[in-house]
Amino acid sequence: MLEFDVGVSQWQGRRAYQQDSVTAQYLANDRLLAVVCDGMGGTVGGEVAASAALDAIVSRFDPHADDLSAQWLQLAGAANNALAKAIKADEALASMGTTLVSLFIDKQGLRWLSVGDSPLWLFRDGELQRLNIDESYGGFLDREAAAGHISWEEARSNTKRHQLMNVLQGKKSLVVNDIADEAVVLQSNDVLLLASDGIQTLSDGHIAHVMREHLGESANSITEQLMRAVHRENHPKQDNVSIALIKVEQGSESE
Secondary structure, eight states: OOOEEEEEEOOTTTSSSSSSEEEEEEEEETTTEEEEEESSSSHHHHHHHHHHHHHHHHHHHOOOSSOHHHHHHHHHHHHHHHHHHHHHHHHHGOOEEOOOEEEEEEEEEEEEESSSOEEEEEEETTEEOOSSSSOBBHHHHHHHHHTTSSOHHHHHOOOOTBBBBOOBSSSOOOOOOOOOOSSSSSTTOOEEEEEOOGGSSOHHHHHHHHHHHHHTOOOOHHHHHHHHHHHOOOOOTOEEEEEEEEEEEEEETTT
């Protein structure tokens, strides 16, 4: 029987305010829900957007739903509607938006919902693999390069890489491209990492190195080591960083 050790951490970075929201919650019968939202839209707007979206997911999530994919779609709509409601109440929030990445773990394995560019990674056997779609322009360019449509040099040098191609904004034209229909079966020593894109001050290789060096430690300790690595980069424009880390462990035989 698998068990889960959870670590959650946030850092404001060099920004004047924190616009991320993050949670990881144990549910009944060895289930787990985690959500990261990276808000945008001014001093107040990003915080409002991220918080409203996260609250909409957590308050409405049903771990016993027969069709999780259908529920994910409904929850994305509920999160988007929460933004629309806030904007209607205060026009100053009209430009706000947020990314959304949420995972659910039950006996079937891992499934997720993702809108935007906040990453979800699986660390297994010393390797880091991104599971969700990167809906930034850079993510699109990288997929084009991988398919041979453009060169990697063209993809990596594009100055618009960080522009978002999809995000929750409270608009009727909501598009959801990334719902995991099939569960990823988890193994002991797997580590799942959800984060806002502020963590990507570190390369994937650097994140994997930290994971390998500290895999034997607790989820809180690994999370702390990742955050320390971001601090050491000392980026002058460091974005907010929010991390939810789930370490998968083998439970005792008596369970």
